[in-house]
Amino acid sequence: MRDAFxxxxxxxxxxxxxxxKLSESAITRATRALLEANLSxxxxxxxxxxxxxxxxEDLDTRLLHLVARQQPVATDLRMVLTSMRxxxxxxxxxxxxxxxxxxARRRYPGTAIPEELRPTFASMGxxxxxxxxxxxxxxxxxxxxxxxxxxxxxDEMDRLHSTMLRTVLDGRFRPEITTEEAVDLALCGRYYERxxxxxxxxxxxxxxxxxxxDADYYLDHVD
Amino acid sequence: MRDAFxxxxxxxxxxxxxxxKLSESAITRATRALLEANLSxxxxxxxxxxxxxxxxEDLDTRLLHLVARQQPVATDLRMVLTSMRxxxxxxxxxxxxxxxxxxARRRYPGTAIPEELRPTFASMGxxxxxxxxxxxxxxxxxxxxxxxxxxxxxDEMDRLHSTMLRTVLDGRFRPEITTEEAVDLALCGRYYERxxxxxxxxxxxxxxxxxxxDADYYLDHVD
Numbered sequence: 001m002r003d004a005f006x007x008x009x010x011x012x013x014x015x016x017x018x019x020x021k022l023s024e025s026a027i028t029r030a031t032r033a034l035l036e037a038n039l040s041x042x043x044x045x046x047x048x049x050x051x052x053x054x055x056x057e058d059l060d061t062r063l064l065h066l067v068a069r070q071q072p073v074a075t076d077l078r079m080v081l082t083s084m085r086x087x088x089x090x091x092x093x094x095x096x097x098x099x100x101x102x103x104a105r106r107r108y109p110g111t112a113i114p115e116e117l118r119p120t121f122a123s124m125g126x127x128x129x130x131x132x133x134x135x136x137x138x139x140x141x142x143x144x145x146x147x148x149x150x151x152x153x154x155d156e157m158d159r160l161h162s163t164m165l166r167t168v169l170d171g172r173f174r175p176e177i178t179t180e181e182a183v184d185l186a187l188c189g190r191y192y193e194r195x196x197x198x199x200x201x202x203x204x205x206x207x208x209x210x211x212x213x214d215a216d217y218y219l220d221h222v223d
Numbered sequence: 224m225r226d227a228f229x230x231x232x233x234x235x236x237x238x239x240x241x242x243x244k245l246s247e248s249a250i251t252r253a254t255r256a257l258l259e260a261n262l263s264x265x266x267x268x269x270x271x272x273x274x275x276x277x278x279x280e281d282l283d284t285r286l287l288h289l290v291a292r293q294q295p296v297a298t299d300l301r302m303v304l305t306s307m308r309x310x311x312x313x314x315x316x317x318x319x320x321x322x323x324x325x326x327a328r329r330r331y332p333g334t335a336i337p338e339e340l341r342p343t344f345a346s347m348g349x350x351x352x353x354x355x356x357x358x359x360x361x362x363x364x365x366x367x368x369x370x371x372x373x374x375x376x377x378d379e380m381d382r383l384h385s386t387m388l389r390t391v392l393d394g395r396f397r398p399e400i401t402t403e404e405a406v407d408l409a410l411c412g413r414y415y416e417r418x419x420x421x422x423x424x425x426x427x428x429x430x431x432x433x434x435x436x437d438a439d440y441y442l443d444h445v446d
Contacts, residue, residue, distance in 0.1 A: 064304065071294040081287065081307065088308070169403050180392050182405035190413060 005070045012066075012083050013139055015059050019090040020136030020202070022052050024129050026097035027195055031125025033104035034188065035118050037111045045101035052094035059087050078212065082205045086139065089198040089205075093132060096195040103184055112184040114177065120164045124192040127157045131199035138206045150203035157196040161189050228293045235289075235306050236362055238282050242313040243359030243425075245275050247352050249320035250418055254348025256327035257411065258341050260334045268324035275317035282310050301435065305428045309362065312421040312428075316355060319418045326407055335407040337400065343387045347415040350380045354422035361429045373426035380419040384412050 026045050033042035063084050066072070072080055103112050113121050131153055138147045168177065168185050208214060249268050256265035286307050289295070295303055326335050336344050354376055361370045391400065391408050431437060 064301070067290065067304070068296050068300050073291050077291055078287070081290070081304070084304065084307075085311070088311075165406065168406065171402060177402055179394060179400055179402075179405045182402045183388065183391065183409040186406040186409040187413060190410060 005066075005072065005076070008062075008066060008070075009076070009079060012059065012063065012080075015055065016083060016086055016090065016139045017136050019052060019055055019059075019087070019094075020132050020139060022048070022055075023090055023093040023097065023195075024132045024136070026052070026094050027100070027125060027128045027132065027192075030097040030100035030104065031121065031128075033101050034113060035111065035122060035125075037104065037108055039105060039108045042101040042104040042108070046098050046105070049094045049098040052091055056087050056091035060084065063087070075209070075212070079209050082209045086202050086205050089202050093195050093198045096191045096198075099191045100188055103188055107184065112181070112188065114181060114185075117164060117167060117185065120160055120167070121188070121192075124157060124160045124164070124189075127153070127160065128192055128195045128199070131157070131196050132202075135199045135202040138203045142206055142210050144207050144210050147203040147207045151200050154196050154200045157193060161193045164189050228289075228295065228299070231285075231289060231293075232299070232302060235282065235286065235303075238278065239306060239309055239313065239362045240359050242275060242278055242282075242310070242317075243355050243362060245271070245278075246313055246316040246320065246418075247355045247359070249275070249317050250323070250348060250351045250355065250415075253320040253323040253327065254344065254351075256324050257336060258334065258345060258348075260327065260331055262328060262331045265324040265327040265331070269321050269328070272317045272321040275314055279310050279314035283307065286310070298432070298435070302432050305432045309425050309428050312425050316418050316421045319414045319421075322414045323411055326411055330407065335404070335411065337404060337408075340387060340390060340408065343383055343390070344411070344415075347380060347383045347387070347412075350376070350383065351415055351418045351422070354380070354419050355425075358422045358425040361426045365429055365433050367430050367433050370426040370430045374423050377419050377423045380416060384416045387412050 026048060029041050030045045032038055033045060063080055067077070067080055070076075106112075131150060134146060134150050134153065137143065138150065164185065168182060171177065204214070249271060252264050253268045255261055256268060286303055290300070290303055293299075329335075354373060357369065357373050357376065360366065361373065387408065391405060394400065427437070
């Protein structure tokens with residue numbers, strides 16, 4: 001039988017999963033706004049981020065009270081403290097999606113992303129959404145093996161990000177790239193990369209909750 | 224007479240102050256590396272960041288044990304949990320200084336920053352260093368009034384950052400700016416801005432430790 005403390009921990013996990021879904025939706029919609037010069041979608045992402053911020057505040061207060069009231073130890077304590085950090089990561093991912101949406105809004109009715117780079121950014125949006133979806137599953141299931149996959153999946157984001165920057169700097173395919181485009185591309189690339197980094201961090205934190213060891217410990221010991 | 228718990232909390236505070244000093248040194252040296260194309264300075268910042276990472280790991284473990292063993296409540300609990308987050312912020316500031324140093328290394332023996340923008344980046348480096356120095360003082364003294372100033376001081380970073388980006392995009396003073404320069408300038412600008420944001424976050428967290436209220440609560444109520 002579950003006690004009140006563990007019921008509450010389950011509710012914390014459910015809220016983190018919900019926040020992962022909101023971040024996934026945010027980055028998907030922000031990518032659409034960016035690629036399709038969709039102003040209403042950009043505005044929706046920017047507005048929706050306030051909800052994620054409010055969820056973070058609420059969860060943070062609940063977690064603080066949970067530690068104060070229940071004085072958990074061992075795995076339970078690890079879970080509460082690590083949830084605080086995952087909460088920060090997921091809220092930050094919403095901010096990064098909002099930054100992408102703001103670039104889309106700033107360039108409307110134009111688009112920040114030159115035609116040639118749209119497929120790359122579309123892929124970055126998809127990978128970002130997949131990473132946070134998987135991080136959400138990891139939070140829900142505490143599946144350590146899946147958590148370990150997230151770091152590998154992030155290599156795809158790094159590859160896309162490098163390809164994008166190389167294409168921008170190379171200048172062969174589109175020598176007339178403007179300074180404004182270069183700035184937007186550099187910043188948007190950075191937002192997607194950081195979004196993915198936070199998804200990896202969330203997954204690694206679940207490994208820490210379950211095992212008490214950093215994910216890197218296991219990655220270092222994989223054959 | 225202080226008990227062992229409060230002695231340990233003092234030691235935590237001292238380590239956070241030390242980390243603020245290391246971040247201050249890192250951003251100051253990274254700025255020098257960037258502006259003077261100083262490769263050894265860039266390498267020094269990149270290497271030194273490992274020490275900051277190790278300090279973070281060590282402090283994080285100590286804080287976890289402190290909660291588990293001492294089961295603090297009220298202000299003491301707030302201080303421990305908030306110190307965990309300040310630890311994350313200060314470590315992240317070291318990462319951001321490292322990113323600046325890596326741009327300097329990548330462009331060596333050239334420089335990433337065009338002549339005309341060096342004074343702006345020199346100022347951004349100074350403001351970043353001053354912000355983290357003040358955040359360190361706030362950690363040491365729990366001076367709420369000074370903590371409130373940090374957010375105001377960050378306006379200067381925002382101003383410098385906007386001026387820099389406007390100058391880059393304006394194109395009047397240096398129409399021949401290259402795509403590579405535009406990418407470097409956008410990313411470096413972002414690194415300084417985020418460094419400053421983390422300093423503000425640290426200062427705000429001290430307000431939360433001392434008062435139990437978010438700094439924004441007070442800022443909203445200032446006449």
